[in-house]
Amino acid sequence: MSVEYKFPKDFWWGSATSATQIEGAANEGGKGRNIWDYWYSKEPNRFFEGVGPETTSDFYHTYQEDIKRMKEIGHNTFRLSISWSRLIPGGKGELNQEAVLFYNHVINELIAHEIEPFVNLFHFDMPLEMQEMGGWENRQVVDLFVDYANSCFELFGDRVKKWFTFNEPVVPVEGGYLYDFHYPNIVDAKRAIQVGYHTMIANAKSIKAFRSHHFKDSQIGIILNLTPSYPRSQNPADLKASQIADLFFNRSFLDPAVLGKYPQEFIQLLEEHGQLPQTEEGDTALIAANTVDLLGVNYYQPRRVKAKDHLPNPYSPFMPDWFFDNYEMPGRKMNKYRGWEIYEKGIYDIMMNLKENYGNIESFVSENGMGVQDEERFIKDGRIEDDYRIDFIAGHLKWLHQAIEEGCNAKGYHLWSFMDNWSWMNAYKNRYGFFSVDIETKERKPKKSAYFMKRVAEQNGF
Numbered sequence: 001m002s003v004e005y006k007f008p009k010d011f012w013w014g015s016a017t018s019a020t021q022i023e024g025a026a027n028e029g030g031k032g033r034n035i036w037d038y039w040y041s042k043e044p045n046r047f048f049e050g051v052g053p054e055t056t057s058d059f060y061h062t063y064q065e066d067i068k069r070m071k072e073i074g075h076n077t078f079r080l081s082i083s084w085s086r087l088i089p090g091g092k093g094e095l096n097q098e099a100v101l102f103y104n105h106v107i108n109e110l111i112a113h114e115i116e117p118f119v120n121l122f123h124f125d126m127p128l129e130m131q132e133m134g135g136w137e138n139r140q141v142v143d144l145f146v147d148y149a150n151s152c153f154e155l156f157g158d159r160v161k162k163w164f165t166f167n168e169p170v171v172p173v174e175g176g177y178l179y180d181f182h183y184p185n186i187v188d189a190k191r192a193i194q195v196g197y198h199t200m201i202a203n204a205k206s207i208k209a210f211r212s213h214h215f216k217d218s219q220i221g222i223i224l225n226l227t228p229s230y231p232r233s234q235n236p237a238d239l240k241a242s243q244i245a246d247l248f249f250n251r252s253f254l255d256p257a258v259l260g261k262y263p264q265e266f267i268q269l270l271e272e273h274g275q276l277p278q279t280e281e282g283d284t285a286l287i288a289a290n291t292v293d294l295l296g297v298n299y300y301q302p303r304r305v306k307a308k309d310h311l312p313n314p315y316s317p318f319m320p321d322w323f324f325d326n327y328e329m330p331g332r333k334m335n336k337y338r339g340w341e342i343y344e345k346g347i348y349d350i351m352m353n354l355k356e357n358y359g360n361i362e363s364f365v366s367e368n369g370m371g372v373q374d375e376e377r378f379i380k381d382g383r384i385e386d387d388y389r390i391d392f393i394a395g396h397l398k399w400l401h402q403a404i405e406e407g408c409n410a411k412g413y414h415l416w417s418f419m420d421n422w423s424w425m426n427a428y429k430n431r432y433g434f435f436s437v438d439i440e441t442k443e444r445k446p447k448k449s450a451y452f453m454k455r456v457a458e459q460n461g462f
Helices: 035-042 059-072 097-112 128-132 139-156 170-177 189-211 236-259 264-272 283-289 345-357 387-405 448-459
Strands: 012-016 077-081 116-120 162-167 219-225 229-231 294-298 303-306 363-367 410-415 435-437 444-446
Touching (some): 012 116, 035 128, 059 097, 059 444, 077 410, 097 116, 097 139, 128 139, 139 162, 139 189, 170 219, 170 236, 189 219, 189 236, 189 283, 219 236, 219 363, 229 236, 236 264, 387 410, 387 448
Parallel strands (some): 012 077, 012 410, 162 219, 219 294, 229 303, 294 363, 363 410
Antiparallel strands (some): 435 444
8 A cells, every 4th residue: 555645754653641631540549639639529510421530541550551552553652641649649748659650650661662751741730739829820839830840850751751841731721710611710811811921930940940950862842732813814803813812822822932932912912901910030031041842732623713793891801802703614624523623734834833933843743633422323343433533633644744845843643542531521522532431341442543543653654
């Protein structure tokens, strides 16, 4: 079979996941509570079918078999996250030796199967005690996070060569402080902006700590969900709406992470509306001196915006939505199961933007995927025939290939996710995995896409 789309040598093929979403064992192994354990105990009804984080895919107990399965489908890389509340219960103080053992086993098992571990330090799972101190609103929590990051570098840095400070740092801002879909369910833009700012201070300080170790052949990066903001038209009002959406949801993290500074237009906009965060002397230099080596790009769907139809109520609290309305483009292609637009070229547009405006930083697709509800509908001869997912992956890979042909510095592709996992408030509603997971029995079964992935990885293309 000839390979039409061939990828560069040593391309990273794999998948990504996070601690809270797959480990399970939420109350085992000495783990402390995080905000998800707490919120679920208070409002289980806000989670799809009442399924909480203790019921996840049980990777804590099944990691050996799961890593074998990764190897079987051609993974050469895998991204996981470390749970701060498992490693350091309460967020500060003593290390939990059971957790040290667990993460050492996972890392060693991956390496034994020639799968390189990509390790992320924070994936939405603030230890409860840290949130009670104010979470990312509190500079003290920033410094305790850096202590935790440093413990990880000391414990695992001899073997882990790819580190990431944060996954999608805009999501806790949107979910926890703007739109009420993550705990602490605060709706306050000023506090949201402070949280985002302190996250980037934590990013810079963690990078500085990492570099003080002088690891050989190691890199540290950040993972951002970059969502191109497409204007409805080339009308100046629509263009302005898309530029402002881009400032809030992309450039507020991308620019400080990669370029070491915030966009001037963003600072002016916040200043004009009295929304600037509190800063400390030395912050500007800290951010400038500690930019990332590597950028993970999560991409699922585009953002389409237009100029506002109605001016915001002058008495309503400040929100990003003051400056744009969402726009539903007629005739767009949809994932009808999840209600999200599918726009494969978005991945190419992101990569070209990184090439042209961000020094062509080394990057990779760190998440891309298709969530579908009730996949049992597609079972044939005992296997989920997820051709829709295969088409989705292939469509995005074609555009990623095009970007690489045009000189973009993209090094790999990770699907979200290796197996169906628990997804925050959605729990197990939308399934994303190469492997299905039976929530009752925890049994894993490969879907058709797992075999597709295996072929792609073996051929380094398709």
